[in-house]
Amino acid sequence: MLRVLLRKCFYCSKIHERGIAIRSFYSTQGPAKVEIECGGERNLEISTGRLARLADGAAVARLGATSVMTTVVSKGKPTAQNFLPLTVDYRQKAAAAGRIPTNYLRRELGATEREILVGRMIDRSLRPLFSKGYNVETGINCNLMSVDGVHDPEVLSINAASAALSLSDVPWGPPVGAVRLGFINGQTVLNPTRRELTRSELNLVVAGTKDGLATMLEGEAKCLDHHTFLNAIKLGLEHCAKIAERIENLAQEAGKPKRELVGAEVNSAQDTELSSLVDTLCSAQLRSLYTDHSLDKLTRDQRMFKIRDDMVNQIRSIKPEVDGSLLGDLFSSLSKDIVRNLIFEENLRVDGRSTTDIRPISCDVNLHSPLHGSALFQRGQTQVLCTVALDSLQSSMKLDPITAITGGVKEKNFMLHYEFPGYATGDLGRGGSRREMGHGALAEKALKQVLPGGTQFTIRLTSEVLESNGSSSMASICGGSLALLDAGIPLSEMASGVAMGLVTRDGEKRILTDIMGMEDFLGDMDFKFSATRSGVCALQADVKLPGISLDVIEQAVEGGVEANHRILDVMSNCIHTPREHKECWPVTRKLEVPPHKRGKFLGQAGLNVRRITQETGVQIYPESEGVWQMFAPNPESMSEAESIIEDLLTEEKVPELEFGGIYTGKVTEILDRGIMIQLHEQMSPVLLHNSQLSPRKIQHPSVLGLKVGQDLQVKYYGRDPATGQMRLSRKALAISSAAAVKNLQNSAKR
Secondary structure, three states: OOHHHHHHHHHHHHHHHOOOHHHHHHHOOOEEEEEEEEOOOEEEEEOOOOOOOOOOEEEEEEEEEEEEEEEEEEEEOOOOOOOOOOOEEEOOOOHHHHHOOOOOOOOOOOOOOOHHHHHHOOOOHHHHHHHOOOOOEEEEEEEEEEEEOOOOHHHHHHHHHHHHHHOOOOOOOOOEEEEEEEOOOOOOEEEOOOHHHHHOEEEEEEEOOOOEEEEEEEEEEEEEEEHHHHHHHHHHHHHHHHHHHHHHHHHHOOOOOOOOOOOOOOOOHHHHHHHHHHHHHHHHHHHHOOOOOOHHHHHHHHHHHHHHHHHHHHHHHOOOOOHHHHHHHHHHHHHHHHHHHHHHHHHHOOOOOOOOOOEEEEEEEOOOOOEEEEEEEEHHHEEEEEEEEEEEEEEEEEEEEEHHHHHHOEEEEEEEEEOHHHHHHHOOOOOOOOHHHHHHHHHHHHHOOOOOOOOOOOOEEEEEEOOOOOOOOHHHHHHHHHHHHHHHOOOOOOOOOEEEEEEEEEOOEEEEEOOHHHHHHHEEEEEEEEOOOOOOOEEEEEEEOOOOOOHHHHOOOOOOHHHHHHHHHHHHHHOOOOOOOOOOEEEEEEEEHHHHHHHHHHHHHHHHHHHHHHHHHOEEEEOOOOEEEEEOHHHHHHHHHHHHHHHHHHHOOOOOOOOOOOEEEOOOOOOOOOOEEEEOOOOOEEEEEEHOOOOOOOOOHOOOOOOOOOOEEEEEEOOOOOOEEEEEEEEEHHOOOOOEEOOOOOOOOO
């Protein structure tokens, strides 16, 4: 014990001697905060210096009673490749809403779809602003601390992440601000509440710097006019600039000095020499390759990689110490310069198109007769197969409680699942990445705007990418529209999508229409834009520059509108109205059952309903009091189920009993206290007590020689006013004159 105490005292003395080292990673500054006007009745509050002080940067953003804490940690050695390993983890804690998770373990498990999509949105807002050459592993954690169900935690997370990075020593900047925009009753609304969003024609998130440059755009609109859409973006960038400026003031007050980029000397003599050598070996070959417009994607890629590999082998034979990843980066930089020079100088792209041309399009529908709806859409070397499956409303997707609180939607009856297998690019792999989830969500947002309200089916649209050379998510929107019409879904309009690109050189800018994979990789922007003939449906901008101006956004939107109109012209030649009939389509019916027949319809413990489902495949669900919804996979199954139900509910006419009448019944059971007698097939057996069997007192019916199945005449005395049971007597026949004997067994049947 003494040895342990001495060791502790030794370490404590060393820590006191090195107090400066402690302050380098533990902020000793007091709490600081700023308040920012952001529309509505409450201000946005961003604070730091109180929570998570061991992180490189931490900030808490609060709006109303919704609060998000974001932390930043960046450590380790820089990666060899020219890529920033950034991870954004957004978590919706159930405790933030006063809930307990409903899974088996009653705790948060893996990331939900909503958390992944928000994390991707935060990533796109921040990634373009990291310093060039900074490749240290960086993690951003956004924890939902409290949620009031009114204000948006997703936009708060972007603002909190921007503040945390600005306060940290990570070389990142300038700060960004983020807002959400709605359009209600002809007015653009800043940061609408959850209830307001349900009435809004627009749901758009904008992230931008204090200079009015956008780093991220993502949203959906109910076929909103593109001029109104652009005005909303302009308003959003103005308020983003105000938020970014206040975050910058907070960083100046409480932030840490930025760390230096170790080992990232720009324009060093070695890099310049290697760049010149790569240019000499590859420039002429690459220019010849990129001007051969007869090549397809695979052939072009194979020849390009061969040029790169030959160059790496030649240089490393002379200079074995040179890193191969550095040569690969220089090769990519040279390819980028050659592609851009061709566009700016000759207005020609790698595949021979001009900046406004669209790749050749072909489409087909009704590919397989058993499918409810199907379509094949091909644009260039991007090919997408879309299929539609219709099911009952009970098959809708139930969302978790926190997503329902923050998003305002409890269940979805339209789902789009996007699949990108490895063979789509000639590679191995099974798919299932976060990228697929994001692309599917974007296509779902676009098609959701043209679906009819109050549909009687749950719709699952599957988009499988069979070939990919760029814009596969936008091709999913085009193919999805065709498949939905082939499935007989009455869309308000056909929707299409196109990816717009951007290349820059020495301050010049060119917008590209319908970019392919190479232009996405070598370009500066991937601007995914979906629209109908009347307006905008969805938008997602992936920017590689430290922001794009409003002028670039306007050119991309205008070009996207024109391109979508041309795409819709081609799609309309294939199908433009909903298909009217298919033998394989499911059928729904509403069934109303009178109260006195519900027992026969359901059966004991629902046995009849289960039997109908097992025999016919028809699903039956209660909709309201006395009303059931029937869903059949095809019309034949529905007819069979309706026939079974009709047989169940058809009943023979039960004659009314006359008071004082004498009726013949059948003994069904002998009990100690009497016998059970049935007067009619459609009547339940009734107890005839021992006291009413004979004029003399008896203790058991057996003394009268009665047997099961024996016919017996009884007299009817109405129903008991207390219990409602029939009152019958055999004793009365022996002590009173007999009335007209009637036999109910001969009653007419309906």
